[in-house]
Amino acid sequence: MTLELEHIHPQYRQFALLPDEARIRWVRSDRYLGYARAERVLERLEILIDYPTRDRMPCLLLFGAPGMGKTKILSKLLRDHPPIAKATGGTAVPVVCVQMPPEPDERSFYQELLRVMNGAFVASAPIPSMRQVARRLLRDLGTKLLVVDEVQSMLSGSSRQQRIFFNTLRFLTNDLRLPIVCAGTDAARVALMTDPQLADRFEAAELVGWTDDAEFHQLLRGISLILPLRKPSQLLDPAARQQILALTDGNTGRLFRLIETVAVEAISSGRECLDEGSFRQKGLVMPLLSMLDRSRRALAG
Numbered sequence: 001m002t003l004e005l006e007h008i009h010p011q012y013r014q015f016a017l018l019p020d021e022a023r024i025r026w027v028r029s030d031r032y033l034g035y036a037r038a039e040r041v042l043e044r045l046e047i048l049i050d051y052p053t054r055d056r057m058p059c060l061l062l063f064g065a066p067g068m069g070k071t072k073i074l075s076k077l078l079r080d081h082p083p084i085a086k087a088t089g090g091t092a093v094p095v096v097c098v099q100m101p102p103e104p105d106e107r108s109f110y111q112e113l114l115r116v117m118n119g120a121f122v123a124s125a126p127i128p129s130m131r132q133v134a135r136r137l138l139r140d141l142g143t144k145l146l147v148v149d150e151v152q153s154m155l156s157g158s159s160r161q162q163r164i165f166f167n168t169l170r171f172l173t174n175d176l177r178l179p180i181v182c183a184g185t186d187a188a189r190v191a192l193m194t195d196p197q198l199a200d201r202f203e204a205a206e207l208v209g210w211t212d213d214a215e216f217h218q219l220l221r222g223i224s225l226i227l228p229l230r231k232p233s234q235l236l237d238p239a240a241r242q243q244i245l246a247l248t249d250g251n252t253g254r255l256f257r258l259i260e261t262v263a264v265e266a267i268s269s270g271r272e273c274l275d276e277g278s279f280r281q282k283g284l285v286m287p288l289l290s291m292l293d294r295s296r297r298a299l300a301g
């Protein structure tokens with residue numbers, strides 16, 4: 001029997017031909033799926049990478065609720081700009097991405113920064129010398145963009161530590177003429193706004209929750225086009241869209257986990273497609289704790 005796989009993007013049809021177990025593994029594996037909002041953020045990040053050096057470099061804060069896809073976008077940016085061997089020897093690292101350490105003091109921040117740049121450092125070294133090493137490394141590596149993820153972690157520090165962190169950001173962007181991207185929750189935005197200089201320098205890009213609009217439809221279409229299911233899905237059906245939004249509250253991470261769960265079920269059960277019924281099945285195990293109550297309400301409704 002030949003399979004009609006017209007509903008899948010030509011590049012992805014091969015995966016629908018794999019045995020069930022391999023298809024399930026494929027559905028569960030980590031991948032970046034482009035959608036309009038994420039692509040717009042990536043375009044802005046590309047502009048920052050190519051920004052001509054000037055006294056005051058623009059910076060960007062990417063903010064949104066947990067799970068909205070901030071880190072996923074940053075990982076895609078890092079993959080698009082990997083370290084490259086320089087003709088003159090050594091390596092160029094165009095994008096350096098550091099996670100705000102859970103102990104948000106200056107020493108931990110520089111230690112983390114030096115660690116991701118493979119810089120040698122002595123943990124007990126005085127902070128000014130760590131700062132100098134970090135500065136020299138960022139210059140030597142030809143870094144064009146510094147990314148700090150999970151910036152809301154700074155809120156667990158004292159207000160003095162927060163001020164010091166803001167000074168550190170200011171120092172790095174002023175001294176190295178380096179654009180900085182911070183990513184975090186809305187709390188990070190509020191904190192950043194308390195520093196007038198930084199508030200004036202950072203543009204903001206927000207990842208807002210999904211609503212039933214054209215971009216959401218485009219996302220569902222994109223998902224349907226890559227899933228290795230052998231029959232066409234009906235995710236764009238109004239009832240299916242409503243179920244997805246009700247179960248996930250428009251959160252990107254929950255949405256991808258939900259689709260993963262129902263797609264695995266569609267493969268195991270032999271249904272081979274997703275539709276409104278996929279989200280209403282008895283015994284469907286919600287993939288995340290945060291979705292349990294929503295699932296009860298949606299099923300009751």
Ligand SMILES: Nc1ncnc2c1ncn2[C@@H]1O[C@H](COP(=O)(O)OP(=O)(O)OP(=O)(O)O)[C@@H](O)[C@H]1O
Pocket residue numbers: 031032033034035038064065066067068069070071072073184185252253254256257
């Ligand atoms: N573009 C995407 N393509 C595929 N999956 C995605 C995408 N964006 C988000 N996801 C899914 O959502 C999950 C959460 O995304 P991510 O970790 O980027 O969120 P976050 O905004 O960084 O959250 P937090 O504030 O908790 O760090 C990912 O693990 C992934 O499963």
Ligand SMILES: [Mg+2]
Pocket residue numbers: 070071072149150
């Ligand atoms: Mg994250």
